[in-house]
Amino acid sequence: MHAYILRRLLLMVPTLFGITVVVFAIMVAAPGGVSPETLTAGQNLDPEARKALEAYYNRRYGLDDPAPVQYLRWLNSIAPVGFTVAADGSLGAFSWTKGMDLGSSFRYGRPVADLIAERLPITLLLNALSIPLVYLVAVTVGLQAARERGSAFDTGSGLALLALWSVPTMLAGVLFIGFFASDQYWQWFPTAGTLSREGAAMTFLPHWGTALDALKVLAGAGLGVAAGLGAARLSRPWRVGIGAVAGLLLGGAWGAALPDGGWTSLAALAAALAALLGGAASASVPALRGVALGGAGLLAGLIVAAAVMEAAFVRGYLLDRAWHLVLPVLTLSYGGIAFLAKLTRSSVLENLHSDYARTARAKGLPESDVLWRHVFRNSLLPLVTVAATLLPALLSGSVIVESIFSIEGMGKLAVEAVTGRDRELVLSITLISGLLTLAGYLLADLLYAVVDPRVSYE
Amino acid sequence: MNEAGPQEVARVTPARAIARAIFARRGARLGLAWIALVALLAVFAPFLASSQPLLVVGEGGFASPVLNHLAPEDGALLGVFLAVLVAWRLARRPRVALVTAAGLVTVALIASHTLLEPPRLVAHEQPRQTVAAGDWDWVVWAPVPWSPDDYLRDYGHTGLEAPLEAAPTRVHWLGTEAGGSDLLAGMIHATRVALGIGLVATGIALVIGVVIGGVMGYFSGIVDILGMRVVEVVEAIPTLFLLLIFVAFFGRDLYLMMVIIGLTSWSVYARYVRAEFLKLRQQEYVQAAVVAGLPLRSILFRHMLPNGMAPVLVTASFGVASAILAEATLSFLGLGPVDTPTWGRMLDQAVQSSTFNWWMALFPGGAIFCTVFAYNLLGEALRDAMDSEAA
Numbered sequence A: 001m002h003a004y005i006l007r008r009l010l011l012m013v014p015t016l017f018g019i020t021v022v023v024f025a026i027m028v029a030a031p032g033g034v035s036p037e038t039l040t041a042g043q044n045l046d047p048e049a050r051k052a053l054e055a056y057y058n059r060r061y062g063l064d065d066p067a068p069v070q071y072l073r074w075l076n077s078i079a080p081v082g083f084t085v086a087a088d089g090s091l092g093a094f095s096w097t098k099g100m101d102l103g104s105s106f107r108y109g110r111p112v113a114d115l116i117a118e119r120l121p122i123t124l125l126l127n128a129l130s131i132p133l134v135y136l137v138a139v140t141v142g143l144q145a146a147r148e149r150g151s152a153f154d155t156g157s158g159l160a161l162l163a164l165w166s167v168p169t170m171l172a173g174v175l176f177i178g179f180f181a182s183d184q185y186w187q188w189f190p191t192a193g194t195l196s197r198e199g200a201a202m203t204f205l206p207h208w209g210t211a212l213d214a215l216k217v218l219a220g221a222g223l224g225v226a227a228g229l230g231a232a233r234l235s236r237p238w239r240v241g242i243g244a245v246a247g248l249l250l251g252g253a254w255g256a257a258l259p260d261g262g263w264t265s266l267a268a269l270a271a272a273l274a275a276l277l278g279g280a281a282s283a284s285v286p287a288l289r290g291v292a293l294g295g296a297g298l299l300a301g302l303i304v305a306a307a308v309m310e311a312a313f314v315r316g317y318l319l320d321r322a323w324h325l326v327l328p329v330l331t332l333s334y335g336g337i338a339f340l341a342k343l344t345r346s347s348v349l350e351n352l353h354s355d356y357a358r359t360a361r362a363k364g365l366p367e368s369d370v371l372w373r374h375v376f377r378n379s380l381l382p383l384v385t386v387a388a389t390l391l392p393a394l395l396s397g398s399v400i401v402e403s404i405f406s407i408e409g410m411g412k413l414a415v416e417a418v419t420g421r422d423r424e425l426v427l428s429i430t431l432i433s434g435l436l437t438l439a440g441y442l443l444a445d446l447l448y449a450v451v452d453p454r455v456s457y458e
Numbered sequence B: 001m002n003e004a005g006p007q008e009v010a011r012v013t014p015a016r017a018i019a020r021a022i023f024a025r026r027g028a029r030l031g032l033a034w035i036a037l038v039a040l041l042a043v044f045a046p047f048l049a050s051s052q053p054l055l056v057v058g059e060g061g062f063a064s065p066v067l068n069h070l071a072p073e074d075g076a077l078l079g080v081f082l083a084v085l086v087a088w089r090l091a092r093r094p095r096v097a098l099v100t101a102a103g104l105v106t107v108a109l110i111a112s113h114t115l116l117e118p119p120r121l122v123a124h125e126q127p128r129q130t131v132a133a134g135d136w137d138w139v140v141w142a143p144v145p146w147s148p149d150d151y152l153r154d155y156g157h158t159g160l161e162a163p164l165e166a167a168p169t170r171v172h173w174l175g176t177e178a179g180g181s182d183l184l185a186g187m188i189h190a191t192r193v194a195l196g197i198g199l200v201a202t203g204i205a206l207v208i209g210v211v212i213g214g215v216m217g218y219f220s221g222i223v224d225i226l227g228m229r230v231v232e233v234v235e236a237i238p239t240l241f242l243l244l245i246f247v248a249f250f251g252r253d254l255y256l257m258m259v260i261i262g263l264t265s266w267s268v269y270a271r272y273v274r275a276e277f278l279k280l281r282q283q284e285y286v287q288a289a290v291v292a293g294l295p296l297r298s299i300l301f302r303h304m305l306p307n308g309m310a311p312v313l314v315t316a317s318f319g320v321a322s323a324i325l326a327e328a329t330l331s332f333l334g335l336g337p338v339d340t341p342t343w344g345r346m347l348d349q350a351v352q353s354s355t356f357n358w359w360m361a362l363f364p365g366g367a368i369f370c371t372v373f374a375y376n377l378l379g380e381a382l383r384d385a386m387d388s389e390a391a
Helices: A002-029 A036-040 A047-061 A067-078 A112-147 A152-166 A169-180 A211-232 A236-256 A263-281 A286-308 A316-352 A355-362 A367-404 A410-419 A423-451 B014-023 B026-043 B072-089 B094-115 B126-133 B183-219 B221-236 B239-250 B254-263 B267-280 B284-291 B296-308 B310-332 B343-348 B358-390
Strands: A082-085 A091-095 B055-058 B061-063 B138-140
Touching (some): A002 A067, A002 B221, A002 B239, A036 A047, A112 A286, A112 A410, A169 A316, A169 B343, A211 A236, A316 A367, A355 A367, A367 A410, A367 B310, A410 A423, A410 B239, A423 B221, B014 B026, B026 B072, B072 B094, B183 B254, B183 B267, B183 B296, B183 B310, B239 B310, B267 B310, B284 B296, B296 B310
Antiparallel strands (some): B055 B061, B055 B138
């Protein structure tokens, strides 16, 4: 196992080398390429100042060297061992301890390592929140669709997932921001950033003025969920009626929250939500009913609790963060949910009709044991392998999400680096995203051996 | 080659069976219908949305200002459309259809580039002023009487307007863009970019992927190992990032962009074709072709490729969808083609200086969504049809 990991790690080196060569080649082959002229092009300078600036760029970054020399210099500076470089750019003696240096950015004039250390955690946080959400929702939906193959839920969710997969990330993000963050509609979420200014000074956890208020919130949430779950257990006419009424009330509250909305928008939202909740309540799947009605109950309970709360409520750092991340994480994850749910469905279906599942049924196991103890575990295999390809997709997705929501992460940095022709930054981002991608592949292969004992890398 | 006789009509080839299975699916029919609609809009865009009247009757008799303003591309597109129609009618005899279509396209290209000379400087407000002055007796306007580059200078107005909120003198069904031009007109003209990018980029990716994957799969061994390293290198760079680098460094030309999207998305096809060819090369008919001394080109592309194309076609259908998304994403990030209206660039105007213009989000975004959804529906129907064919 160790030998295998070591070999894979060593194999990463030529691949990373190849990636940076490709990206560097694209940059220098472009018309204009990376030259002091293109770097100073946009600035309004008098000729001497321009010349001085160009000479400075040439001296500092060696931009007047031939392209292969530039690449080798860069390679030398990022390699942990190599030649030391003197201040005037000349190569010194060979050193084993010179350390890695990613260089400094043209545009920011700061070390690239610092920039990336600032930006990477935010992007990783976004992805770390998205991946569990994607898996949770996708596996639930996919499993249910496979169990009820050919049912209304199966065909309906199949079409809905394909549609969801086709929604451009930009459209989803813009609609979220426009309707749920702008002051023209519901200003429920912040439009930009990952933390509000006062959020940084708040205590970590939320706190209420009095203990009674906290109790009110807890009681509201608890009672709401209990009422919703109770309603989900009633007979169909009752639960549909209760769901419709709850939808009507919630939709009315939603419409009333619109800054300058008239009666039409209020009525339309109330009707839409009533239809949605009533429809969900009529579903024959208990879990679906429970989630829909319980969620509606939770929401109603919280609204009521917020209305009767007295003293000031401080959000706290944690909730403030979460509040800022709701829309970006949703935007980032819905595509993955659609993709993974379809995969789960086909994987579970394949295993449900397999010989070993039939054997398990034939020996008298209850269907739930067949599903959870036999089929489900085997269906996880393709989901694990696909986790590796999910990571680059999410990294690409964060480029769009971060631009829409003005989040200062790696994705936004990548766009800025590329448009500013920032050679060191582009190369370093390529290196790091390539490294993350390859690490994802390796991790998936190792996980594959963990979930499938037949696979062994000895 | 025998002529198409009555007995040949009844023959069911695998391709025909799959085509029939696809048409049997409602999703695929819906998808095809939407793509056909978009294609029609793309071909007839200058007649559907133009500030120039289709037909006027004045003192000098009949005239058609819109014809005078037709660009060479418009003519070429009409020619291609005609060629496709003719080829469709002659589908029974593929060779004749191909030759006729190629001839028609050539004639159309030459004719449109020599005959069509639109005026360099177009004053879109001129026809409106002529009508206001009463110089024409009778005018037939296009269904959408605005051009995408008509910034309504004569109305002295610039900026975004919600649908049907403008002054009573002019009607904008879907509102106006930031420059003041009509959104619906822009969207109709942008169908060309959406369709063209999807098809051309996927075509380029297909050609590269099939050739590289085919060579890797056929030769295997050292060629395969080296080739797979190249594929891995390309796949380890996030596609969007590679696209960004290309576009930012090579400029924002529309045609260049098609090539670039094609250049960054071939690795999937190479993987599939390689896997298929690795299986196929052991088959007797391939061995027989090798023993018979056929040239490599013939073995690879005439004998092996038709049998290894199935999974590639499915992926290509999804690939068209992602190429359209890629263009929309680049346009949205402000790196799209410069002078061409595209849906992505319109979507980019939805949130500007902290005001939300819902029509700029809903309509262009909805158009992107519908087109991508149509191709995905088609791809899924294709996959289902192939699966049931294989089973």
